[in-house]
Amino acid sequence: MNVSPTRxxxxxxxxxxxxxxRGFAARHTVEAALAWLDSQLKxxxxxxxxxxxxxxxxxxxxxxxxxxxxxxxRAAMDGYAVVAHTTEGAGAYNPxxxxxxxxxxPGSPFRGSIVAGQAVRVMTGAPIPCGADAVLPAExxxxxxxxxxxxxxxxxxxxxxxRGEDIVRGTTLMExxxxxxxxxxxxxxxxxxxxxxxxxxxxxxLVVTGNELLPSGxxxxxxxxxxxxxxxxxxxVERDGGVVDFPGLVRDETEAILDAMRADADIVIxxxxxSVGIEDLAPMLLAQHxxxxxxxxxxxxxxxxxxxxxxxxxxxxxxxxxxxxxxxYDFFAGRAIRALGGRGKAWPYRPVRGVLNRxxxxxxxxxxxxxxxxxxxxxxxLAITGASVLSSTTRADGFVIVGDDSEGFAAGAxxxxxxxx
Amino acid sequence: MNVSPTRxxxxxxxxxxxxxxRGFAARHTVEAALAWLDSQLKxxxxxxxxxxxxxxxxxxxxxxxxxxxxxxxRAAMDGYAVVAHTTEGAGAYNPxxxxxxxxxxPGSPFRGSIVAGQAVRVMTGAPIPCGADAVLPAExxxxxxxxxxxxxxxxxxxxxxxRGEDIVRGTTLMExxxxxxxxxxxxxxxxxxxxxxxxxxxxxxLVVTGNELLPSGxxxxxxxxxxxxxxxxxxxVERDGGVVDFPGLVRDETEAILDAMRADADIVIxxxxxSVGIEDLAPMLLAQHxxxxxxxxxxxxxxxxxxxxxxxxxxxxxxxxxxxxxxxYDFFAGRAIRALGGRGKAWPYRPVRGVLNRxxxxxxxxxxxxxxxxxxxxxxxLAITGASVLSSTTRADGFVIVGDDSEGFAAGAxxxxxxxx
Numbered sequence: 001m002n003v004s005p006t007r008x009x010x011x012x013x014x015x016x017x018x019x020x021x022r023g024f025a026a027r028h029t030v031e032a033a034l035a036w037l038d039s040q041l042k043x044x045x046x047x048x049x050x051x052x053x054x055x056x057x058x059x060x061x062x063x064x065x066x067x068x069x070x071x072x073x074r075a076a077m078d079g080y081a082v083v084a085h086t087t088e089g090a091g092a093y094n095p096x097x098x099x100x101x102x103x104x105x106p107g108s109p110f111r112g113s114i115v116a117g118q119a120v121r122v123m124t125g126a127p128i129p130c131g132a133d134a135v136l137p138a139e140x141x142x143x144x145x146x147x148x149x150x151x152x153x154x155x156x157x158x159x160x161x162x163r164g165e166d167i168v169r170g171t172t173l174m175e176x177x178x179x180x181x182x183x184x185x186x187x188x189x190x191x192x193x194x195x196x197x198x199x200x201x202x203x204x205x206l207v208v209t210g211n212e213l214l215p216s217g218x219x220x221x222x223x224x225x226x227x228x229x230x231x232x233x234x235x236x237v238e239r240d241g242g243v244v245d246f247p248g249l250v251r252d253e254t255e256a257i258l259d260a261m262r263a264d265a266d267i268v269i270x271x272x273x274x275s276v277g278i279e280d281l282a283p284m285l286l287a288q289h290x291x292x293x294x295x296x297x298x299x300x301x302x303x304x305x306x307x308x309x310x311x312x313x314x315x316x317x318x319x320x321x322x323x324x325x326x327x328x329y330d331f332f333a334g335r336a337i338r339a340l341g342g343r344g345k346a347w348p349y350r351p352v353r354g355v356l357n358r359x360x361x362x363x364x365x366x367x368x369x370x371x372x373x374x375x376x377x378x379x380x381x382l383a384i385t386g387a388s389v390l391s392s393t394t395r396a397d398g399f400v401i402v403g404d405d406s407e408g409f410a411a412g413a414x415x416x417x418x419x420x421x
Numbered sequence: 422m423n424v425s426p427t428r429x430x431x432x433x434x435x436x437x438x439x440x441x442x443r444g445f446a447a448r449h450t451v452e453a454a455l456a457w458l459d460s461q462l463k464x465x466x467x468x469x470x471x472x473x474x475x476x477x478x479x480x481x482x483x484x485x486x487x488x489x490x491x492x493x494x495r496a497a498m499d500g501y502a503v504v505a506h507t508t509e510g511a512g513a514y515n516p517x518x519x520x521x522x523x524x525x526x527p528g529s530p531f532r533g534s535i536v537a538g539q540a541v542r543v544m545t546g547a548p549i550p551c552g553a554d555a556v557l558p559a560e561x562x563x564x565x566x567x568x569x570x571x572x573x574x575x576x577x578x579x580x581x582x583x584r585g586e587d588i589v590r591g592t593t594l595m596e597x598x599x600x601x602x603x604x605x606x607x608x609x610x611x612x613x614x615x616x617x618x619x620x621x622x623x624x625x626x627l628v629v630t631g632n633e634l635l636p637s638g639x640x641x642x643x644x645x646x647x648x649x650x651x652x653x654x655x656x657x658v659e660r661d662g663g664v665v666d667f668p669g670l671v672r673d674e675t676e677a678i679l680d681a682m683r684a685d686a687d688i689v690i691x692x693x694x695x696s697v698g699i700e701d702l703a704p705m706l707l708a709q710h711x712x713x714x715x716x717x718x719x720x721x722x723x724x725x726x727x728x729x730x731x732x733x734x735x736x737x738x739x740x741x742x743x744x745x746x747x748x749x750y751d752f753f754a755g756r757a758i759r760a761l762g763g764r765g766k767a768w769p770y771r772p773v774r775g776v777l778n779r780x781x782x783x784x785x786x787x788x789x790x791x792x793x794x795x796x797x798x799x800x801x802x803l804a805i806t807g808a809s810v811l812s813s814t815t816r817a818d819g820f821v822i823v824g825d826d827s828e829g830f831a832a833g834a835x836x837x838x839x840x841x842x
Contacts, residue, residue, distance in 0.1 A: 051637060055656035069812075071641050076807070078698070105700075107632025107673065109644045123700065125633070125741070125809070127644045166810045173815060181841055182660060183814040186653030186743050190646065190811060194638025211528025212546070216472060217615025220492050223530045223548045225611065232607030235476035239603060252528065277499070279526075279544065320546070322607050350771075386497070388546070389587045390611060391490075393604040394594060420602055 024276055024296035027303070029404060030331065030367045033294045037307060037332055040314060041339035044200040044266065051185050051194060057241070058199040058342035063174040065191045068164035075104070075122040076159045080141055080148070081132035083116045084156040095142060095149035104129055119148065128160055135159035167191060177342060199342035204237045204333075205263035206230060206246040209272035209282070210320050213249055228322045228390055229271045233329060239348065240334050241341040242267070258285050261310050266340055268313050269333050272320035275304035282317045286310060298404055299367040301387035302328035314340075321387035327369045349398065349418035354379040359411045362402040371396035374417050396420065445697055445717035448724070450825060451752065451788045454715045458728060458753055461735060462760035465621040465687065472606050472615060478662070479620040479763035484595040486612045489585035496525070496543040497580045501562055501569070502553035504537045505577040516563060516570035525550055540569065549581055556580035588612060598763060620763035625658045625754075626684035627651060627667040630693035630703070631741050634670055649743045649811055650692045654750060660769065661755050662762040663688070679706050682731050687761055689734050690754050693741035696725035703738045707731060719825055720788040722808035723749035735761075742808035748790045770819065770839035775800040780832045783823040792817035795838050817841065 028036075046060030075081065082098065090096040098119040104110035104126040113130035114120055120129045128135070133156045140152035167173065173187060174180075180188075180196065188196055206229075213227045220226045227249060234244045250260045252273060261268050261282075273280040276296070283306045286292045290310035295317075297305050301324035306317030316333040318325045335345050354377045362368035373380045374397045381400070384392040398419040402408050409415050467481030496502065503519065511517040519540040525531035525547040534551035535541055541550045549556070554577045561573035588594065594608060595601075601609075601617065609617055627650075634648045641647045648670060655665045671681045673694060682689050682703075694701040697717070704727045707713045711731035716738075718726050722745035727738030737754040739746045756766050775798045783789035794801045795818045802821070805813040819840040823829050830836050 051652045052655065055659065067641055069641065070646060070809075072644055074809075076809075105633075106644075123698075161807065161809060165807065167812050173812060181815070182653045182656035183743075183747055183811060183841070185656050186649035186747075186811050187815045189637040189652045190641070190649040190743075192638075192640035192647055211526075216610040217613075219613035220488055220490065220611070223493055223527075225491060226613055228607035228611040231472045231610045232603045234473060235603035235606050238476065277544075322604075322611075326604055326607075386582065386586065388491075388495075388497075388582060390604060390607050391588050391594060394602070394608045420604070 024303075027296045027298040028294050030297060030299050033297050033305075033307060033332065034335070036293050037336060038339075038345070040309070041336055041345075043342040044202060044340050046197050047200045048195040049198040051188055051196060054180050054188075054196045054198055055182055055185060057180055057201070059174055059176055059178045059180060060197045060199045060342065061176050062172050063188065063191075063193075063196070064172050065167045065169055067167070067191050068169045069167040069190050070161065070163060070165065073128040073163050074161045075124055075126050075128060075135045076161045077124050077135060077137055079122060079135045079137040079159065080119040080150075081114065081122045081128050082119045082134055082136050082150070082154065083114065083132060084134040084154050084158065086116045087134075087136060087150045087153040090150040090153050092151050095144070095151055097144065097146060097149050098141075099147050102129075133157060133160065179343070202242045202266040202337050202340040203264070204242045204244055204267040204269055204337060205260065205265035206233050206237075206244060207250050207257065207260040207263075207268060207270040208233075208246075209250050209252050209257060209270065211252050213272075215249055229318075229320070229325045232322065232326060232390075233269060233271070236326075236329050236334060237269075237337055240337040241343055242337040252279075252281060254281055254285065257281055258289065261285065261289075261313070261315060263313075265313055267333065267336055268310065268315045269318060269329070270315065271318045271325050274306055274317035274319050280304075282306070286315055286317065290315065298365055299327075299331070299369065300362075301369065302331065305332065307332055319387065322390040323393060324387040326390075326393060347418060349421060351416050351418055353377075353414055354417055356381070356409050356411055356413050356415055359408060360400060360402055361408040362406065364407055365404055367404045368402040368408075370400045370402060371398075372400050372417055373397050374419075379415055379417055393420070445724070448717045448719040449715050451718060451720050454718050454726075454728060454753065455756070457714050458757060459760075459766070461730070462757055462766075464763040465623060465761050467618050468621045469616040470619040472609055472617060475601050475609075475617045475619060476603055476606060478601055478622070480595055480597055480599045480601060481618045481620045481763065482597050483593050484609065484612075484614075484617070485593050486588045486590055488588070488612050489590045490588040490611050491582065491584060491586065494549040494584050495582045496545055496547050496549060496556045497582045498545050498556060498558055500543060500556045500558040500580065501540040502535065502543045502549050503540045503555055503557050503571070503575065504535065504553060505555040505575050505579065507537045508555075508557060508571045508574040511571040511574050513572050516565070516572055518565065518568060518570050519562075520568050523550075554578060554581065600764070623663045623687040623758050623761040624685070625663045625665055625688040625690055625758060626681065626686035627654050627658075627665060628671050628678065628681040628684075628689060628691040629654075629667075630671050630673050630678060630691065632673050636670055650739075650741070650746045653743065653747060653811075654690060654692070657747075657750050657755060658690075658758060661758040662764055663758040673700075673702060675702055675706065678702055679710065682706065682710075682734070682736060684734075686734055688754065688757055689731065689736045690739060690750070691736065692739045692746050695727055695738035695740050701725075703727070707736055707738065711736065719786055720748075720752070720790065721783075722790065723752065726753065728753055740808065743811040744814060745808040747811075747814060768839060770842060772837050772839055774798075774835055775838055777802070777830050777832055777834050777836055780829060781821060781823055782829040783827065785828055786825055788825045789823040789829075791821045791823060792819075793821050793838055794818050795840075800836055800838055814841070
């Protein structure tokens with residue numbers, strides 16, 4: 001954090017506490033922070049995306065088919081395409097002769113047309129020849145010296161899949177906002193689309209600061225610690241549909257941080273130096289050069305979180321402690337990435353209910369994020385509360401939220417657990 | 422399917438039905454097919470993967486930390502590192518003087534040591550100097566003409582995060598088989614790992630056959646239909662953690678199919694021509710050159726499904742109809758991809774319960790896959806049963822399975838719905 005002795009002097013009681021008190025005197029509630037954030041969120045513009053890359057992404061506009069699928073009547077089983085009334089009265093004791101005039105295969109249809117008394121051999125999926133209106137299954141045909149004979153009657157339309165049976169031209173198949181499933185890609189392909197019109201993925205620049213940090217992949221040494229926030233946040237952003245730009249650690253220096261915050265991105269996520277000390281550069285820079293709309297939030301961990309704008313970018317200032325960083329990401333930055341990408345704002349975590357085996361306390365006026373283990377419906381709060389103990393989030397199965405209007409939950413209370421996934 | 426007139430002749434009643442009867446006379450139950458399949462499934466070998474690519478992948482071996490995190494005692498808040506007993510008796514009316522001998526910042530620690538009566542200014546996260554054992558918060562320090570004075574006592578260990586507080590060297594942090602979460606990457610990074618030892622992703626070659634097909638992205642024209650299976654299966658394979666090799670459509674010709682099935686892959690998924698007609702090349706080729714262990718399964722759709730091996734490859738022969746293809750993928754091929762990749766065999770679909778608003782019938786001896794819509798707990802079976810109507814799986818919210826020992830469910834019955842996602 002490169003604080004000069006002069007600056008450190010300002011950190012001694014008077015100055016530092018004044019700053020702290022001034023900065024966080026009026027902490028925002030989580031609700032107020034979300035209200036400001038939500039006022040800034042609308043889905044990004046759209047782009048055309050190859051179907052191959054579209055699974056799990058969000059459709060930007062409705063899909064209306066301009067074709068019938070199939071585009072022709074087709075055989076629903078192997079057999080003989082016929083004019084149905086030709087077979088009236090046919091039976092095992094009354095075989096009616098048919099003249100086979102050709103074959104229709106899915107890859108090589110019969111191009112002529114047929115009339116009463118004629119038949120065309122068809123395979124499942126093959127086009128029904130012009131003039132035919134039913135398929136007589138192979139088991140109701142017998143070979144005769146002159147050709148074949150029908151051993152049963154079929155009614156018109158029988159064993160025929162009609163043109164448009166799957167999709168009728170003009171039908172709206174999918175609505176905007178839909179997250180595309182694998183089978184949706186199949187349907188889009190079947191109507192001739194090689195691309196889909198999708199909401200653009202938000203680009204998120206990660207600005208991981210802290211002069212004590214070594215880049216991920218380094219062995220921690222001496223008083224240096226290896227960056228945990230970068231790899232974690234990159235995976236979180238991708239989980240929520242964003243595109244990550246993380247070119248490396250950023251020094252705790254005004255110009256370096258400001259340059260990084262001015263990245264070509266929709267969202268900037270800064271970690272470290274987010275509090276109110278004079279050494280905390282990011283909030284000051286954001287207030288000077290953009291808008292620091294929210295700073296200091298009544299929650300634990302993640303209280304020294306800031307949210308604002310720099311030009312068109314939404315900026316999130318997350319504490320450097322990794323649990324705080326995770327929690328603030330999930331509450332604020334992740335919500336923005338999901339919303340800009342056209343997704344729901346809700347957590348991607350699945351809620352389950354369980355019974356607490358130990359109480360969770362939390363003061364009124366502060367929201368708490370308590371990591372828990374859950375087994376057989378029994379919810380066990382982890383003893384660790386430190387925002388620096390990231391391994392607690394690996395040991396935990398999920399978390400319980402204690403709202404700021406609650407003093408917590410007694411042992412035996414039923415609570416909602418959000419499962420990490 | 423390029424069937425010569427001579428071959429078509431074989432398709433007429435006698436030959437074709439004999440083949441059909443012979444081939445599927447003894448249909449496998451889904452249970453028997455799964456039993457054979459499960460006997461073939463074990464996780465693939467492991468590989469080292471960069472943390473950046475490891476989220477959502479499966480850990481191949483346990484992670485044991487070879488370092489303490491942090492590797493040093495650190496300040497848990499801003500304040501002054503002291504020898505705790507120095508502060509005994511300190512209070513607002515009994516300030517005890519301290520000599521400040523330096524600063525410790527996370528990025529630039531104090532390298533000396535301190536003794537009783539001395540203090541070092543520390544920031545949260547900074548190393549505690551040698552000799553100190555507590556941090557006195559800044560608000561309990563007042564500046565004096567000679568230096569600073571303590572206004573409160575602290576006990577040993579107070580406001581200090583101990584070495585190993587997060588992770589103690591030698592601790593097993595994660596077990597094999599774990600699907601890595603974002604925070605797990607943070608933990609791995611914090612112990613100095615830049616890579617993780619992960620189960621290899623299964624490579625799946627898609628062999629989409631059907632001479633009537635146009636490549637995905639083509640407009641359906643005349644009697645040609647655009648390939649729906651390729652894009653759908655590619656997305657399914659990736660959803661289940663596999664790597665897709667799909668170089669393009671394959672002609673319905675012996676050599677072309679055999680070549681494609683001999684791909685460098687763990688799993689080969691063939692679609693089209695999977696039944697028992699002479700035009701169905703894939704089962705014949707697999708039986709000749711490898712092992713066709715299962716062919717014909719008592720289920721609807723997907724009954725003409727085959728499963729076997731060709732050398733080291735597991736081979737799945739899926740029907741060309743896209744709903745059949747989806748269903749057979751989910752029952753068999755997807756299970757194999759998940760298992761080879763070290764994941765659970767279970768469906769990635771979430772089950773919910775609801776009440777049927779219309780009956781679902783299904784004969785004893787056959788498993789049925791019924792697409793349904795669900796709203797407010799009301800489950801509505803879709804009227805469409807055709808295996809060619811892929812849009813039904815886009816309209817549906819999920820499916821209900823009717824086991825082969827059941828005749829179905831009455832209206833009003835509570836059923837389990839597997840939600841597409």
